[in-house]
Amino acid sequence: MVGTTTPNTLSELLAEVMKINEQTLDDNDNQKKQALSCHPMRQALFEVLVETKEKTALSIRSGVDETPDDPQLMRLDNMLVAEGVAGPDKGGSLGSEASGGDQADYRQKLHQIRVVYNEELRKYEDACSEFTQHVRSLLKDQSIVRPIQMKEIERMVYIIQKKFSGIQVQLKQSTCEAVMILRSRFLDARRKRRNFSKQATEVLNEYFYSHLSNPYPSEEAKEDLARQCNITVSQVSNWFGNKRIRYKKNIAKAQEEANMYAAKKAAHGALGGMSANPYGLLPGASASLLNPYPAMLPGQDLSHMAMPQFDLSAYNPQLMAQYQNSMENAEQKP
DNA sequence: AATCATGATTTGAA
DNA sequence: TTCAAATCATGATT
Numbered sequence: 001m002v003g004t005t006t007p008n009t010l011s012e013l014l015a016e017v018m019k020i021n022e023q024t025l026d027d028n029d030n031q032k033k034q035a036l037s038c039h040p041m042r043q044a045l046f047e048v049l050v051e052t053k054e055k056t057a058l059s060i061r062s063g064v065d066e067t068p069d070d071p072q073l074m075r076l077d078n079m080l081v082a083e084g085v086a087g088p089d090k091g092g093s094l095g096s097e098a099s100g101g102d103q104a105d106y107r108q109k110l111h112q113i114r115v116v117y118n119e120e121l122r123k124y125e126d127a128c129s130e131f132t133q134h135v136r137s138l139l140k141d142q143s144i145v146r147p148i149q150m151k152e153i154e155r156m157v158y159i160i161q162k163k164f165s166g167i168q169v170q171l172k173q174s175t176c177e178a179v180m181i182l183r184s185r186f187l188d189a190r191r192k193r194r195n196f197s198k199q200a201t202e203v204l205n206e207y208f209y210s211h212l213s214n215p216y217p218s219e220e221a222k223e224d225l226a227r228q229c230n231i232t233v234s235q236v237s238n239w240f241g242n243k244r245i246r247y248k249k250n251i252a253k254a255q256e257e258a259n260m261y262a263a264k265k266a267a268h269g270a271l272g273g274m275s276a277n278p279y280g281l282l283p284g285a286s287a288s289l290l291n292p293y294p295a296m297l298p299g300q301d302l303s304h305m306a307m308p309q310f311d312l313s314a315y316n317p318q319l320m321a322q323y324q325n326s327m328e329n330a331e332q333k334p
Numbered sequence: 335a336a337t338c339a340t341g342a343t344t345t346g347a348a
Numbered sequence: 349t350t351c352a353a354a355t356c357a358t359g360a361t362t
Binding site: 244 | 358
């Protein structure tokens with residue numbers, strides 16, 4: 001306390017500075033600021049602060065800012081885009097088909113997630129830029145009485161944005177989670193298999209058995225069937241794939257079905273104009289006409305017919321024998 | 335709960 | 349890519 005007037009004034013000045021530091025921008029006592037910047041001791045104080053700052057080595061090491069390029073964040077982003085949450089608005093792109101009728105439900109829920117996600121993302125971005133702006137002007141303001149380099153401001157901004165992006169990661173993470181749950185619940189058709197409607201299988205079987213000699217529907221035919229059955233084209237393809245192989249595996253049993261559908265068709269044809277041939281009802285003839293696999297008849301080699309895959313030449317001789325047998329006995333057991 | 339039926343997926347060949 | 353074949357996983361039946 002020995003006769004120095006300066007400390008007094010200086011401490012007063014410091015107090016003022018501290019006060020400003022504590023205050024936020026929204027006080028508009030520009031007068032005080034003005035007074036501060038004009039204060040005779042300001043320059044001295046400023047220099048002292050600079051010196052102190054240098055001594056404490058608070059200044060930033062420049063350029064060492066590694067950008068980790070967060071692989072996890074990239075993973076999340078990729079997944080969100082792949083799942084149709086983040087990317088361009090999915091219009092008619094049928095994602096993974098092969099699912100029952102609740103596909104629309106899934107899409108609707110996915111879209112809901114999408115909307116919420118984008119909403120939140122925007123919110124975060126807005127908040128981030130607002131806050132950044134705020135800090136920027138605050139620091140700029142304080143640089144009147146405190147040594148603050150541009151670099152430091154930028155660094156501060158960088159830190160803030162980092163923090164905000166952390167929040168974004170969280171958002172993305174929870175969105176991913178939601179999508180995964182939704183997906184496992186709705187889209188994993190394998191886990192939630194639904195049998196086709198009776199009417200749908202009826203249509204498919206009708207086609208199959210009336211094209212037994214070549215049960216490979218063209219793309220157009222598949223589309224048509226899909227429309228009729230209210231299922232996807234892939235499902236039609238699956239169905240025919242399964243049907244062909246399973247028919248082959250148990251011809252004896254399938255024969256009943258074949259006859260049934262043949263009879264049905266014949267009946268239908270009779271109603272329409274009697275032009276359809278009633279071959280399906282004649283036990284003797286049915287072997288050659290109904291049987292899709294001409295090669296199954298003994299002593300015949302149909303390989304020259306170039307009828308692609310659906311030719312049973314080398315398939316399961318026992319079954320063939322059984323089938324032959326069943327033609328005569330009309331009764332056999334696997 | 336076994337077992338069968340059936341739609342979907344995987345694998346490998348052409 | 350499409351297909352056959354094997355396999356998986358769930359629904360329906362018994």
